[in-house]
Amino acid sequence: MLAGTVLLLILLEPFEMEFMRRIFSLWASVLILSWMTAAVAEPAVERERVGLVLSGGAARGLAHIGVLKALEEQGVVIDAIAGTSMGAVVGGLYAAGYRVAELERLATELDWQQALSDAPPREDIPFRRKQDDRDFLVKQKLSFRDDGSLGLPLGVLQGQNLALLLEKLFARAGAVDDFDELPIPFRAVAADISSGEAVVFSQGHLALAVRASMSIPAVLTPVEVDGRLLVDGGIANNIPVNIARQMGVDRVIVVDIGSPLASTDELQTVFNILNQSVALLTRRNSEAQLATLRTNDILVQPNLTGFAVTDFARAQDMMDAGYRATHALQPRFADLAQPLDKLPSNLKKTKKPPLITAIQIQNTSKVGDEVIRYYIRQELGEPLDVEKLQKDMGTLYGLEYFDRVEYRLQPEKDGNTLMIRATDKRTGTDFLRLGLNLSDDLRGDSTFNIGASFRMNGLNRLGAEWLTRAQLGDHQELYTELYQPLDVGSRYFVSPWLHGEVRNIKFLEEGDPIAEYRLQRFRYGLNLGRQIATNAEIRFGLGTGWGDADVRIGERELPDFSFKEGYYQLQYAFDSLDHVNFPTRGDELRISALQHASELGSDERYRQWLIELNKPFNKGAHTWIFGGRYARTLDAKEVVTSSYQIGGAQQLSGYRENALSGQNVSIGRMVYYRRLTPTHAFSLGFPVYAGMSLERGRVWNQSNDLDSGYINAMSVFVAIDSPLGPLNFSYGMNEDSESAFYLNLGRSF
Numbered sequence: 193m194l195a196g197t198v199l200l201l202i203l204l205e206p207f208e209m210e211f212m213r214r215i216f217s218l219w220a221s222v223l224i225l226s227w228m229t230a231a232v233a234e235p236a237v238e239r240e241r242v243g244l245v246l247s248g249g250a251a252r253g254l255a256h257i258g259v260l261k262a263l264e265e266q267g268v269v270i271d272a273i274a275g276t277s278m279g280a281v282v283g284g285l286y287a288a289g290y291r292v293a294e295l296e297r298l299a300t301e302l303d304w305q306q307a308l309s310d311a312p313p314r315e316d317i318p319f320r321r322k323q324d325d326r327d328f329l330v331k332q333k334l335s336f337r338d339d340g341s342l343g344l345p346l347g348v349l350q351g352q353n354l355a356l357l358l359e360k361l362f363a364r365a366g367a368v369d370d371f372d373e374l375p376i377p378f379r380a381v382a383a384d385i386s387s388g389e390a391v392v393f394s395q396g397h398l399a400l401a402v403r404a405s406m407s408i409p410a411v412l413t414p415v416e417v418d419g420r421l422l423v424d425g426g427i428a429n430n431i432p433v434n435i436a437r438q439m440g441v442d443r444v445i446v447v448d449i450g451s452p453l454a455s456t457d458e459l460q461t462v463f464n465i466l467n468q469s470v471a472l473l474t475r476r477n478s479e480a481q482l483a484t485l486r487t488n489d490i491l492v493q494p495n496l497t498g499f500a501v502t503d504f505a506r507a508q509d510m511m512d513a514g515y516r517a518t519h520a521l522q523p524r525f526a527d528l529a530q531p532l533d534k535l536p537s538n539l540k541k542t543k544k545p546p547l548i549t550a551i552q553i554q555n556t557s558k559v560g561d562e563v564i565r566y567y568i569r570q571e572l573g574e575p576l577d578v579e580k581l582q583k584d585m586g587t588l589y590g591l592e593y594f595d596r597v598e599y600r601l602q603p604e605k606d607g608n609t610l611m612i613r614a615t616d617k618r619t620g621t622d623f624l625r626l627g628l629n630l631s632d633d634l635r636g637d638s639t640f641n642i643g644a645s646f647r648m649n650g651l652n653r654l655g656a657e658w659l660t661r662a663q664l665g666d667h668q669e670l671y672t673e674l675y676q677p678l679d680v681g682s683r684y685f686v687s688p689w690l691h692g693e694v695r696n697i698k699f700l701e702e703g704d705p706i707a708e709y710r711l712q713r714f715r716y717g718l719n720l721g722r723q724i725a726t727n728a729e730i731r732f733g734l735g736t737g738w739g740d741a742d743v744r745i746g747e748r749e750l751p752d753f754s755f756k757e758g759y760y761q762l763q764y765a766f767d768s769l770d771h772v773n774f775p776t777r778g779d780e781l782r783i784s785a786l787q788h789a790s791e792l793g794s795d796e797r798y799r800q801w802l803i804e805l806n807k808p809f810n811k812g813a814h815t816w817i818f819g820g821r822y823a824r825t826l827d828a829k830e831v832v833t834s835s836y837q838i839g840g841a842q843q844l845s846g847y848r849e850n851a852l853s854g855q856n857v858s859i860g861r862m863v864y865y866r867r868l869t870p871t872h873a874f875s876l877g878f879p880v881y882a883g884m885s886l887e888r889g890r891v892w893n894q895s896n897d898l899d900s901g902y903i904n905a906m907s908v909f910v911a912i913d914s915p916l917g918p919l920n921f922s923y924g925m926n927e928d929s930e931s932a933f934y935l936n937l938g939r940s941f
Contacts, residue, residue, distance in 0.1 A: 241271040242528060243441030245433050246279030247478065248426040249449040250408070250501035251510070253278025254299050255494045258514025259447050261292045266522055267529035272377045272439040274432040276425040279447070280380040280405035281358075284398060287378035288365040296511060298361075304504035310352045312586030314770055315778070319729050320657075320675070320682065321590050323765075324625070324647070325772040332916050335619040343619030346421075347413035351403065352589050352596055354412070356582055358399040359599060363578060367603045370395045377439055380405040381425035381432045385414055390428035392435055397600060413595070430474040431481040446485065447492045447514070450478055451501060490524050492517050545575035549607025556616040557593045558650030564588060564614050566681040576601065576610070587726060588614065593621055593650055621649035627917070628937045639849045641665035655682060666849065668694040687719040687731075696744060697832050697853050707746025709832050713739035715757065728766040735759050736793050741832045755833050758792025761785070769808070773918040774865065774881060774911070775817070776810035788828075798828035802836070817863040825855035831893055841934040842885045845907035845924025848932050852891045854898055859889030865911070879913040885924075903928055 244263075246256050256279060263270070275283030285295060306313070314322065335343040371378045371394050380393040382404040393401035396417075404415040404422040414421040429435070436444050451471050459465060485491060494517040499510055548570055553561040567588050569580055581599060588597045595615045602609040627643040643663040651658060654677045663669040673689040692714045699707040715737030723729050736758040743750050762785045769778035782804040788794040806819035821838075828834040836857040839847035844859060865883025885907045892899040907924035922934040 239269070239530075240442040240528065241440060242269060243272040243274065243436035243439060243444045244270045244283065245431055245436045245444050245446040246273065246275040246283045247431045247446075247448050247450055248275075248277025248279050248406070248424065248474065249451060249496075250278055251304075251504045251507075252449045252451065252496050252499055252501055253282060254504070254507045255449050255496060255510045255514030255517075256282040256447055257292065257295045257299055258494070258511035258516075259492055259518045260286055260295070261511070262515045262518035263445070263525070264292060266518075266525045267531065268445070268525050269528070269530055270376055270445075272379075272436060272441050274379040274381065274435040274439065275405070276381040276430050276432055277406045277408075279449075280402045280425070284378055284380060284402045285361060287371075287374045287376040288362055288398065289375050290364070299507040299511060302357075307353050307357050308349065308504075310350045310589075312353065312590050314772070315768055316583050316586035316726060317590030318587060318682070318726055319723050319765075319767065321592065322726075322767050322772070323729075324645075333623040333625050335617070336622040336624065337620035338622075341620075343617075345413060345619050347407070347409075347411055349412050350595055351407070351412045351415075354406075355399070355403055355596060355598055356585050358403055360578055360582060362399040362402070363601075365398050367601055368398060371398065371401075374398075379432070379435050379439065381429050381435060382407070382415075382422040383425050383428035385409065385421045385423045388428060390425060390432075391417075391420065391422055392432075426474040428477060429481065430478045433481040433484055443486070443488045443490075445490045445492065446482070447494075448478065448482065449494060449496060449514075450474055490521060492521060494518075545578070546601060546603075546608040548572060548574060548576050548610050549604070550609040552609055552611050554611065554613040557614050558616070558621060558653070559591070559593055559655045560653035560680065562680045563653070563655055564612060568610075568612060570610060576608070581610075591655065592623070593617060593655070595619075623647050623649070639666035641667055641849075643669075654678075654680065666696065682723055684722050685720075687721065687733075689717055689719065691715045691737075695837075695850075697741075697835055697837070698851065699746065699750065699832065699853075707750050708744045709741045710744040711739065711741050711832060713737060713757075713833075717761075719761075727768045728764070730765075731761075731763045733761050733763075734792065735761060739833070755830065756793050756795050757788065757833075758790075758794040759786045759788045760792070761787075769806075774815070774867075774879070774913060775806075775808040776815050777808060780804070780806040780819075796828055796830060796834075798834065799826045800824065800828075800834065813867045815865055815867075818861075820860035821857065822859075823857045825894060828855060828894065831855060831898075835893075838889060838891060841907055841909070841920070841922040841924055841932075841936065842887065844887055844889045844903060844926060845885065845905045845922070846926035846928070846930035846932055847905075847924075849934075851930075852900065854891035854900075855893045857889070857891055859887060861885055861887040865909075878915070881911045881913070882909070883911075884908045887926075907934075909934075 246253070260282070273283040273287045275281070282295065337343050365374060368374055380401040382391045382393065382401070383389065384391055393404070400415065400417065404417060405425045406412070407414050407423045409423045409427070414423050416422070425432075430450060431446060431448055433444055433446060459468060482491070494513040496510060496513055499506060503510070549572060551565065551568060551570065551572065553564050555561050555564055568584050570577060585597050585599065588594065593616070595617050598613045600611045600613070602611050623646070625645050628641070641663055642665055643661065645659065645661040648658045649655070656677065657675040658672070659675065660672040661669070670692045671689070673687055675685060675687050678684040678686060694710065694712050697709045697711050699709055715735050717733050717735030719731045719733035721729060721731035738754070738756045740752070740754050742752045764783045766779065766781040769775040769780055782802070784802045786800040788796060788798050788800075790797050800823070802821070802823040804819070804821045806817055808815055808817045823836045825834045834855050835853040836855070837850035837853045838844055838857050838859060839851035840849040842861060842863055844852065863883065863885040865881045868880045868882055869878075887905040888902055889905070890900055890902045903926055905924060905926035907922050909920055909922035911918050911920040917937055920934070920936040922936070923931070924934065925931040
């Protein structure tokens with residue numbers, strides 16, 4: 193029995209071992225499944241959603257970039273952004289996909305003075321507008337509407353360049369209409385100036401929303417959106433904590449860079465009072481928002497003492513201040529930190545430029561749609577060329593018919609439509625400009641001229657203009673010209689004109705003045721011409737006229753006489769200077785040739801030609817201008833009516849204005865000046881220059897023995913580029929023992 197039992201166990205052993213192994217495998221599987229089930233069933237701990245609130249503060253808002261840099265280094269993920277004014281700019285760019293390094297480069301390399309002005313780069317404006325700067329007229333213009341009333345703007349700046357810059361920067365966001373679809377959901381806060389209510393942008397055109405949010409009252413023109421005039425959101429909600437909470441965040445990081453209130457001792461000027469009034473408005477609503485912060489919220493207040501709202505030139509210092517303030521709060525961010533290698537990126541892949549399949553014009557101005565379309569060089573069926581389009585916008589705005597010229601990209605089912613919107617100039621398109629110059633030779637002989645010009649724009653849909661210029665003083669003048677384009681791009685034009693002048697002409701013999709004539713001349717004529725791009729113009733015309741020359745001072749035996757003139761004239765002008773008053777690059781060239789002809793009524797048949805050239809060279813704050821003038825009269829017998837004039841500051845300094853006259857004139861010069869104020873600062877201070885000139889010139893006649901020989905001259909000057917125009921104080925002397933003091937408001941050189 194025992195033997196049988198043992199034999200049975202031996203026979204069943206393999207089966208028992210297999211059974212036990214299966215039992216163990218089943219038990220292990222049950223344990224693993226139970227562990228996995230428990231792990232799945234256990235709820236995961238969700239990361240807190242973090243909102244970033246960026247306040248307004250103009251240039252001080254550049255500190256926000258430093259804050260973003262420190263947050264990224266500490267591994268803080270931002271889930272939503274709400275910003276006001278400059279906070280909307282920085283926050284909007286970050287939300288749209290800009291990296292911190294890109295924002296740092298933008299803040300330090302951007303020409304803020306150009307961005308915060310309306311004038312397009314001078315190289316982009318039409319040649320016709322460049323000619324407005326040729327005289328000594330100030331650069332500020334008074335605008336008049338069609339009914340003759342004075343047009344006053346809603347802001348010192350229209351924000352044209354700023355709007356174009358924002359369009360370019362936010363092109364990365366494409367045609368996003370819902371701001372929740374950005375890489376980081378975003379809100380921009382503006383204010384309705386009629387009610388003071390906050391207006392929150394959660395959708396629409398991103399560049400427009402940011403532009404509205406930063407429209408500082410009285411500084412930047414309000415933005416009209418859906419019938420509401422919107423200004424800087426700082427007056428309604430400068431630190432939009434409540435807006436960030438409405439975006440569904442669990443806690444907020446608030447960056448307050450608002451300007452501190454000034455003390456009584458600091459309130460010394462009307463500008464101080466105005467700034468304090470604005471600061472009071474923003475501070476009160478800011479404190480109301482800060483009072484809503486919870487214990488787990490984080491407040492960052494960079495130390496920006498000593499930084500003004502216009503200190504864009506100190507961008508790096510303000511970014512560093514924002515970085516230090518955030519880094520100092522690192523323990524507060526510990527529970528928000530994520531591993532740096534697992535941080536999500538808000539940078540979208542760069543898309544190829546969209547193909548443009550249609551261009552539409554929305555135009556409320558005086559000129560026709562076809563005129564605007566002519567200046568848009570974007571080709572249909574080609575990728576959008578943003579750089580070229582920006583230049584085209586500058587050229588259009590330079591026509592001075594518009595408050596704003598803007599563009600947008602409108603995606604369509606079968607392509608992309610480029611929308612060009614040109615808004616009529618509400619202040620009017622007729623302009624008055626004034627000017628003044630004065631010289632004194634320190635011997636009791638002085639000259640002055642007061643000038644004015646009035647230009648009526650938009651006489652028809654092609655953009656005809658009527659320009660009238662008048663001048664009183666030593667040189668009296670009245671000039672009027674009708675400029676009629678013959679095509680939509682003003683490439684070809686016709687220009688009838690009238691000109692009357694009265695001036696004193698010194699009659700010289702052997703270098704000494706023996707008389708002074710009072711020359712009265714009246715002319716009229718017609719020019720046909722062509723503009724060449726934005727830098728040049730060529731004209732051919734006919735002119736005729738008459739006049740009188742009476743002895744004013746000097747030998748009475750010299751005759752008074754009358755004369756008649758008639759001539760053909762060919763003129764070419766090229767101007768690519770970057771600045772008419774203090775250029776640093778570009779070229780200026782003028783060539784004129786006249787043939788006085790008896791068949792056109794001239795008493796004499798003779799030829800005249802003139803060439804002028806100016807070429808600046810720049811290195812940093814230092815600029816040198818090399819140039820001169822060379823004018824010749826051939827065949828003429830009458831000196832008084834065929835003479836050129838020279839003399840004045842940087843035009844043979846030491847002599848008073850136009851003190852020398854002769855049938856032939858030559859002068860070469862080198863002008864040096866140095867900018868004494870910071871190059872890229874945007875502040876209430878005006879650029880100041882100091883410099884000197886060296887000149888060498890000669891005057892001589894064909895029909896008598898006058899030849900001054902070459903005269904060396906020099907001058908020193910200080911100039912201020914004020915909002916009215918350059919104010920130039922000069923003192924000049926020459927080797928002919930002449931010296932003079934000059935004051936000029938208008939063009940300097």
